[in-house]
Amino acid sequence: xxxxxxxSVQATATTFAVIEAxxxxxxxxxxxxxSELDLSKSAxxxxxxxxxxxxxxxxxxxxxxxxxxxxxxxxxxxERNPIxxxxxxxxRTLAExxxxxxxxxxxxxxxxxxxxxxxxxxxxxxxxxQVSLHASAAGKSILAFRDYDAVDAYVDTxxxxxxxxxxxxxxxxxxxxxxxxxxxxxxxxxxxxxxDWQCVASPIVVEDEPVAAISVSGPADxxxxxxxxxxxxxxxxxxxxxxxxxxxxxxTGEA
Amino acid sequence: xxxxxxxSVQATATTFAVIEAxxxxxxxxxxxxxSELDLSKSAxxxxxxxxxxxxxxxxxxxxxxxxxxxxxxxxxxxERNPIxxxxxxxxRTLAExxxxxxxxxxxxxxxxxxxxxxxxxxxxxxxxxQVSLHASAAGKSILAFRDYDAVDAYVDTxxxxxxxxxxxxxxxxxxxxxxxxxxxxxxxxxxxxxxDWQCVASPIVVEDEPVAAISVSGPADxxxxxxxxxxxxxxxxxxxxxxxxxxxxxxTGEA
DNA sequence: AGCGGTGTTCACTGATGGAGAACAACAGTT
DNA sequence: AACTGTTGTTCTCCATCAGTGAACACCGCT
Numbered sequence: 001x002x003x004x005x006x007x008s009v010q011a012t013a014t015t016f017a018v019i020e021a022x023x024x025x026x027x028x029x030x031x032x033x034x035s036e037l038d039l040s041k042s043a044x045x046x047x048x049x050x051x052x053x054x055x056x057x058x059x060x061x062x063x064x065x066x067x068x069x070x071x072x073x074x075x076x077x078x079e080r081n082p083i084x085x086x087x088x089x090x091x092r093t094l095a096e097x098x099x100x101x102x103x104x105x106x107x108x109x110x111x112x113x114x115x116x117x118x119x120x121x122x123x124x125x126x127x128x129x130q131v132s133l134h135a136s137a138a139g140k141s142i143l144a145f146r147d148y149d150a151v152d153a154y155v156d157t158x159x160x161x162x163x164x165x166x167x168x169x170x171x172x173x174x175x176x177x178x179x180x181x182x183x184x185x186x187x188x189x190x191x192x193x194x195x196d197w198q199c200v201a202s203p204i205v206v207e208d209e210p211v212a213a214i215s216v217s218g219p220a221d222x223x224x225x226x227x228x229x230x231x232x233x234x235x236x237x238x239x240x241x242x243x244x245x246x247x248x249x250x251x252t253g254e255a
Numbered sequence: 256x257x258x259x260x261x262x263s264v265q266a267t268a269t270t271f272a273v274i275e276a277x278x279x280x281x282x283x284x285x286x287x288x289x290s291e292l293d294l295s296k297s298a299x300x301x302x303x304x305x306x307x308x309x310x311x312x313x314x315x316x317x318x319x320x321x322x323x324x325x326x327x328x329x330x331x332x333x334e335r336n337p338i339x340x341x342x343x344x345x346x347r348t349l350a351e352x353x354x355x356x357x358x359x360x361x362x363x364x365x366x367x368x369x370x371x372x373x374x375x376x377x378x379x380x381x382x383x384x385q386v387s388l389h390a391s392a393a394g395k396s397i398l399a400f401r402d403y404d405a406v407d408a409y410v411d412t413x414x415x416x417x418x419x420x421x422x423x424x425x426x427x428x429x430x431x432x433x434x435x436x437x438x439x440x441x442x443x444x445x446x447x448x449x450x451d452w453q454c455v456a457s458p459i460v461v462e463d464e465p466v467a468a469i470s471v472s473g474p475a476d477x478x479x480x481x482x483x484x485x486x487x488x489x490x491x492x493x494x495x496x497x498x499x500x501x502x503x504x505x506x507t508g509e510a
Numbered sequence: 511a512g513c514g515g516t517g518t519t520c521a522c523t524g525a526t527g528g529a530g531a532a533c534a535a536c537a538g539t540t
Numbered sequence: 541a542a543c544t545g546t547t548g549t550t551c552t553c554c555a556t557c558a559g560t561g562a563a564c565a566c567c568g569c570t
Contacts, residue, residue: 006308008301009527011266011558016309023328026335030517043559045518046263053261054271058364062516062567066332068361068368072383073278074329077321080281106323109313113323128327264558266527285548295529300549302527317536317547516567526557533550540543 011047014039018047019066022057027065074128078115081106083204083212086247088116091214094239095119098232100218105131105138105201107210110154112139115212123217124194134160134174135167137189137201138213143174144181145203145210151178166191185237191220198223200233202240206247214240266302269294273302274321277312282320329383333370336361338459338467341502343371346469349494350374353487355473360386360393360456362465365409367394370467378472379449389415389429390422392444392456393468398429399436400458400465406433421446440492446475453478455488457495461502469495 007013017037022028028036034044048064051057056069078084087104095102101119105112112131117123125131133139133154143151151174160169168174181187181203189199200223201215216232217223223232262268272292277283283291289299303319306312311324333339342359350357356374360367367386372378380386388394388409398406406429415424423429436442436458444454455478456470471487472478478487 007305009266009270009305010525011264011527012270012302012305013309014558015264015267015270016311019328023331031515040560041517042519042561046558047267049518050262050264050267054268056271060364065335066328067363068329068332068370068383070325070332071329071368071370072381073274073321074323074326075381075383076278077323077325080320108322109315113326115323115326126327126330128323128330265556266558269527286546296548297530297550298528304549513569514567515569517565519564520562522560523557525559526555528556529553531551533548535548536546538543538545540541 014043015047015051018044018051019056022064022066027060027063029063033064081115082250083243083247084116086250087204087212087214087243090239090243090246091116091118094214094216094235097235098216100216100223100232103138103215103217104212105136105142105215106212107133107142110158112136112142112213121218124197131193132158132161132163134158135163135189135193136215137187137199137217138215140174140177140189141181141185141187141201141203141213142210144178144187145205145208151175163193164191164195166195168192185240186233189217196220200236202237204240204244204247206244206251211247212243214243269298270302270306273299273306274311277319277321282315282318284318288319336370337505338498338502339371341505342459342467342469342498345494345498345501346371346373349469349471349490352490353471355471355478355487358393358470358472359467360391360397360470361467362388362397365413367391367397367468376473379452386448387413387416387418389413390418390444390448391470392442392454392472393470395429395432395444396436396440396442396456396458396468397465399433399442400460400463406430418448419446419450421450423447440495441488444472451475455491457492459495459499459502461499461506466502467498469498 018033021033021036030041030044034041048057056067057064058067083106091102091104095118101117101121101123103114104116106115112133114125114127114129117127131139133143155171160174162169168177185202187201191197196219197217198220199215199217201213203210204212214236216236273288276288276291285296285299285303289296303312311322312319313322338361346357346359350373356372356376356378358369359371361370367388369380369382369384372382386394388398410426415429417424423432440457442456446452451474452472453475454470454472456468458465459467469491471491
């Protein structure tokens with residue numbers, strides 16, 4: 001039962017608190033974690049030794065760290081989605097041609113996830129990380145292909161929190177952007193999520209459902225003017241279309 | 256405290272049983288999991304709703320599945336290891352030149368883990384999966400650079416279980432193989448782990464510690480004779496050496 | 511050796527996770 | 541449109557168990 005936040009198994013919540021703390025600091029000791037998480041040393045010790053027994057944590061040189069069992073879990077969540085296999089090679093060539101970072105974003109419970117990334121250089125959000133649907137090129141191109149009501153519901157529950165001064169915070173403006181994105185199959189992000197970071201994205205739609213979006217992104221000074229608006233844009237849209245077809249082929253061809 | 260298997264937090268064990276069941280069947284319902292795991296529906300429900308609240312599971316179309324938070328955790332465990340960045344690009348070119356599957360294997364608590372893989376086609380063990388040190392080319396090349404005592408300890412605790420009829424099960428034979436691997440910096444696997452599957456591997460050693468191994472692997476009919484013994488072998492060894500140097504540069508250069 | 515700092519163990523107990531049955535919400539069938 | 545078999549959800553109650561806090565063991569230091 002517990003409080004009305006849905007967490008009925010407290011122990012599990014603590015376990016994941018430990019896991020996340022371990023992820024954030026790569027490796028840590030019992031006392032360190034105990035003081036960070038406001039738990040007794042023995043509690044932390046119990047959770048850690050359980051995780052060790054299960055194979056999700058291991059001790060190396062006197063310090064605990066997450067094992068690669070999480071890599072196995074994580075890659076499994078990626079590979080169960082057919083879009084991954086369909087998009088992989090196209091994204092690589094897109095990254096080579098543009099020389100920029102290329103992302104594959106999929107929707108998941110009212111946010112987007114960076115499922116796969118190609119290309120060198122830093123990115124404001126790590127691969128596997130989440131992105132809000134209203135404040136990113138990829139997110140908006142997914143939102144654009146959802147029902148009118150679904151967008152309403154999204155705005156109602158989440159609002160349009162501004163992440164930078166350029167984030168779209170007005171519902172009407174968002175609506176009009178979404179309409180044009182739906183027409184053009186392209187969406188842009190000029191610093192709406194991260195200052196000085198720009199994106200071009202195009203959705204992948206199967207049976208009227210937006211199943212993913214691909215995006216090319218880079219620092220503002222490299223993704224400027226004609227290069228952003230035309231050169232890259234064309235490539236992104238055509239690549240998205242190509243992936244869409246590949247996805248259709250693989251689903252019908254193998255049935 | 257519970258039995259003497261080290262699991263002191265039962266709830267955490269059940270949670271991960273649920274998680275692993277979800278991974279294995281991609282998505283599932285409450286009753287299905289309950290009967291599979293021999294738990295009451297309410298117990299499973301509690302764990303699932305907790306995981307949902309924590310963001311590690313989500314409901315889609317009436318069925319529960321793992322979210323990509325696990326991808327974030329998993330990729331984090333990969334990226335904390337400097338070998339990953341150092342090896343990535345060299346492995347890609349190696350995969351292109353050979354046309355075969357290329358693996359990066361790192362040691363972790365008495366087994367190896369496929370940390371990264373490049374190349375198309377099926378592989379007996381998934382990326383992120385584990386491999387025993389005595390029955391794989393990569394594993395043996397890691398074992399070869401461990402202390403004499405460490406190898407003893409390994410054999411004592413694990414024995415040399417045979418996975419195929421060609422697995423090395425005799426400690427003396429293993430010793431002699433390890434010696435020559437240490438000299439040549441190459442190890443071979445001709446169906447020792449999976450029937451009709453062959454491998455060439457070379458270790459990456461830093462300060463006398465084997466931190467990883469790279470391997471090229473493929474079905475026996477493609478990795479035969481001179482191609483295996485000479486062409487590929489040379490490339491694997493030189494690539495490993497290159498990665499080793501790159502690793503040294505990055506650690507000294509950035510300090 | 512002694513000392514600060516670890517990680518580990520121990521017994522106790524109040525909170526809590528789990529069984530089981532009753533309830534609700536569906537989907538498919540006739 | 542009612543029915544039926546199934547699934548997910550809620551509920552209550554009790555035994556279990558996770559967590560506290562202190563004592564213990566184990567380092568690496570100087």
